[in-house]
Amino acid sequence: MALHLSAETVAPRAAAPQKYLFGPVADFLMLGGSAFLILPFLFLVPLEYEGAVAATMVFVAYVINYPHFAHSYQLFYRNFGRKVSGDGYDRGLQFRYIFAGIVVPVIMGAFFAYGAAAANARLLGYATNAMFFFVGWHYVKQGYGMLMVDAVLKRKFFDDRDKKVLLVNSYAVWILAWLQTNTAVTQGKYYGLEYYTFAAPSWIINIVLLLATASTAATGLMLVDRWRKNGGNLPYNGVVAYVASLYLWILIARINPLWLLVVPALHSLQYLAVVWRYQTNVERDDPGAVGDPPLKLLAFLGPLYRLRVLGFIVGGAALGYLGFWLIPFVLTALIPYDKQVLGSSLFFFIVLIFINVHHYFLDNVMWRRGNPEVSKYLFR
Incomplete structure (x- = not known):
């Protein structure tokens, strides 16, 4: 999630600001603060308990991660016909929806179909490295987007120069992290398939390290300056x-x-904070959803819009299970392929790579300036 939004576009100065997505503590924990609490704890876990902790974290990551991916599909393809026809969307955004929603999945589908049919394990393995590339890009853009969201909510805006500093630093840190995983030609396994890294020249890594260090320092100085200009306050x-x-x-x-x-779960939790708030505002906008639920048994939930948001969340969980488990399980049972070369988890591998990469393209379209739905609902 990378929000390319101007403060004037999404939150007119005359409007009363909403200071939090859910509240000061909830926002801190969901947007990233929990990372600073969990990471030190992991170093204190006794060796004999690491297995149990790992199993718990994998389960939690899946429970949170699957709906996070599914929600992006629920939002992106809702009223998709109107989006691709340009009804209420400018031409540039219309083309972005067509490219991310139709062209990208077709290209990726053809790539994986060819790789599987040709039993080309090396070709498919390169997709893993590509996934790491796009996932890192997605993480840093979402972090930047969260800062922009909180800045608008708190009315503590960044000017264009500040944003450039933040973005340059984001990309520098991301590239450095990705190059660190490609310091040598190595071979690994991911869902039974081998993937490969390449040997990035040390001089390139040193240049990017210098850039990341300099941009981090520049970001720190910019935040101090912005803190002073905001009267000793920041988002x-x-x-x-x-x-x-x-x-x-x-x-x-x-x-x-x-x-x-742990990291995928925390990233997903950060995403869910915004998506759930966004969907709450969408449902609340319906005049018929402010009354009580039709069943008195559900009255404890409050207004009807809360029940609809709960349905959205449950639907995301079901869609996540369908996409990550049921569909690849059925494909594995029905479609024959060379298991000796491609392993026994080919379709789980394909689905995981496909959704991770496609998720980046979906978010890059939805959460940007000019999207009328984001401007209308995110900051209410």
């Missing part, structure tokens, strides 16, 4: 989200094996 939850996304979830993700299992 602190957004800053926490930005720092956690870049440095804890990307740059030092490999500092602890357990941490690698």
Whole structure:
């Protein structure tokens, strides 16, 4: 999620600001603050309990991660015909919806179909490295987006120069982290398929390290300057989200094996904070949803719109299970392929790579300036 929104576009100065998505503590924990609490704890876990902690974290990651991916599909393809026809959307955004919603999945589908039919394990393995590339890009852009969201909510805006500093730093840290995983030609396994890294020249890594260090320092100085201009205040939850996304979830993700299992859940939780708030505002906008639910048994939930939001969340969980487990399980049972070459989990591998990469393209369209739905509902 990378929000390219101007404050004037989404939150006119005459409008009363909404200061939090859910509240000061909830926003801190969901947007990234929980990372600073969990990471030190992982270093204190006794060796004999690491297996249990790892299993728990994998389960939690899946429970949170699957709906996070599914929600992007629920939002992106809702009223998709209107979006691709340009009804209420400008021409540039219309083309972006067509490209991300139709062209990208067709291209990826053809790639995986050819790789599987040709039993080309090396070709499919390169998709894993591509996934790591796009996932890192997505993480840092979402961290930047969260900072912009909190800045608008708190009325503590960044000017264009500030935003450029933040973005340059985001990309520098992301590239450095990705190059660190490609310091040599190595071979690994992902869902039974081998994937490959390449040998990035040390001089390139050193240049990017210097750039990341300089941009981090520039970002720190910019935040201090912005703090002074804001009268000793900043959108602190957004800053926490930005720092956690870049440095804890990307740059030092490999500092602890357990941490690698926790990071996807924390990233997903950050995403869910915004999506759930957005969907709540969508449902609340319906005049018929402010009354009580039709069944008195559900009256404890409050107005009808809350029941609809709950249905959206449950639907995301079901869609996530369908996409990540049921569909690849059925495909594995029905479609024959060379298991000796491609392993026994080919379709689980394909689905996971497909959704992770496609998710980046979907979010890059939805959460940007000019999207009328985001402008209308996100900051209410």
